[in-house]
Amino acid sequence: MTLSTQPYKGARDFYPEDKRIQKYMFGVMRNVAERFGYEEYDAPILEPLEIFTAKTSDEIVGEQTYSFEDRGGRKVVIRPEMTPSVSRMVAGRRQELTYPLRWYSIPNLWRYERPQRGRLREHWQLNVDLFGIDGIEAEHEILLVADGIMQALGATKDMYTIKLNSRKLMNGLMRDYLQLDEAQAHKLSRLIDRMHKTDHAEFVDQVGAIFTPNQHEKGLDKALLSLLKTSNWDEVSLDASSSEALKKIKQLINMLETSGITNVVFDPTIMRGFDYYTDVVFEVFDNNPKNNRSMFGGGRYDGLVGLFGVKPVPTIGFGMGDVTLQNFLEDHGLIPEPNTETDIYAVLIGDVYDRAQNAISSLRGLGINVTVDSTGRKPEKQIRVALKKQVNYVLFIGESELNDGRFTLKNLYSGEEARYDIQKIASIVKDYKKT
RNA sequence: GUGCCUGUAGCAUAGCUGGCCUAAUGCGUCGGGUUGUGGUUCCGAAGAUCGCGAGUUCGAAUCUCGUCAGGCACCCCA
Secondary structure, X not given: OOOOOOOOOOOOOOOHHHHHHHHHHHHHHHHHHHHOOOEEOOOOOEEEOHHHHOOOOHHHHHHOOEEEEOOOOOEEEEOOOOHHHHHXXXXXXXXXXXXXXEEEEOOEEEOOOOOEOOXXXXXXXXXXXXXXXXXXXXXXXXXXXXXXXXXXXXXXHHHEXXXXXXXXXXXXXXXXXXXXXXXHHHHHHHHHHOHHHOOHHHHHHHHHHHOOHHHHHOOHHHHHHHHHHHOOOOOOOOOHHHHHHHHHHHHHHHHHHHOOOOOEEEOOOOOOOOOOOOOEEEEEEEOOHHHOOEEEEEEEOOOOHHHHOOOOOOEEEEEEEHHHHHHHHHHOOOOOOOOOOOXXXXXXXXXXXXXXXXXXXXXXXXXXXXXEEOOOOOHHHHHHHHHHOOOOEEEEEOHHHHHHOOEEEEEOOOOOEEEEOHHHHHHHHHHHHHO
């Protein structure tokens, strides 16, 4: 029986050309996160089942995790998301950490799903979290980071939209304004989440089915539908907590606009699947109709750290998946030209492999990345390889150079060619690298 | 988990109303065009049990069924 060369369903091999794209995306993420003072952490890929059962969505834990019993009979899960892990870590050092805490990580996550565009079984996800700030400044900052990454990747404001909502607002709306019980409210959130994908007439029917005849008589379902349509919530008589949540959303939008983020809107249909969100939630959408799903999102989850038996810490964060992000970059032509790591491709002429070593290791010692062509093929073929790999400089090493102690450096793009000593070669290549 | 679509060299495709198929073309890979320098071009080579299994037939890449794999949508979500 022959072995399959395919990677496991829904998981990817990263050949160098793929890895390069990933390195680029992760590099931008790290740069921006660190520019805001976020520190990188990591955690095990395997976690005890319980930390997910509490607050991740039932469907994900019940049907979409890789879970099994270890040899000691412990129920474990390959993490489907990072938030419970980071909450566990913060709770573990609740007392000794200095707040506010700014942490980020780029973990790989697994979910047992049927793969399709924008969704695989294994993906990587940047997680950026800010612990210990109660005020709106936290929301503001976390969105600046998210937007900063998009900007650093070359996205312009017309390419994506940041949509904001508040769980607190929606909960209050459903409980006090629409007078729904918990089961009704839960059903309705799911429904609203899917609103844009559902046929409107059907949506109206489904909403109607949730309300009791009594509630229907009061016109509550109609009130909801018109609210979802207009997004004009000014006349709604909300209770204190909800109207505060609504005010916060408006204030946040103002602050973001002042910071130059103008592509941000209030959208009451943004719900987010996880159960742990407590207040502001947001999702970033690709404006390209081809990708009508949300690219990434996050929100405030003030209660999660407290689940580990310590005093709660107010927290806000977001997760940005590599698969959807890469789709976005590809569709908008934002993937940069691949860049080789090789600075110099050493072309050996004649049987000089041994005697060329000195020069090559000197260059490497000076911080130059040198690839040696040891195939013994003729120079013409060696140059072709360098061209194919998009290396800028070729260094010829032959009898003549070895006798001279100086080597022929050729810039493959300009065609310039001259002999220099090792020091000079290193400085020329370094100058080039800077540009 | 449900529905729809697709499987031909490493990749992209042609062939698919059954026989001129001993499966073609392009890209890629390797070698060569007299031995120290360019992507073009020219010549040549390697590389495919036509996803797998069964059936129909004198004859199957081509038709039928099964199976596996992949893609897309739903669900859910990044």
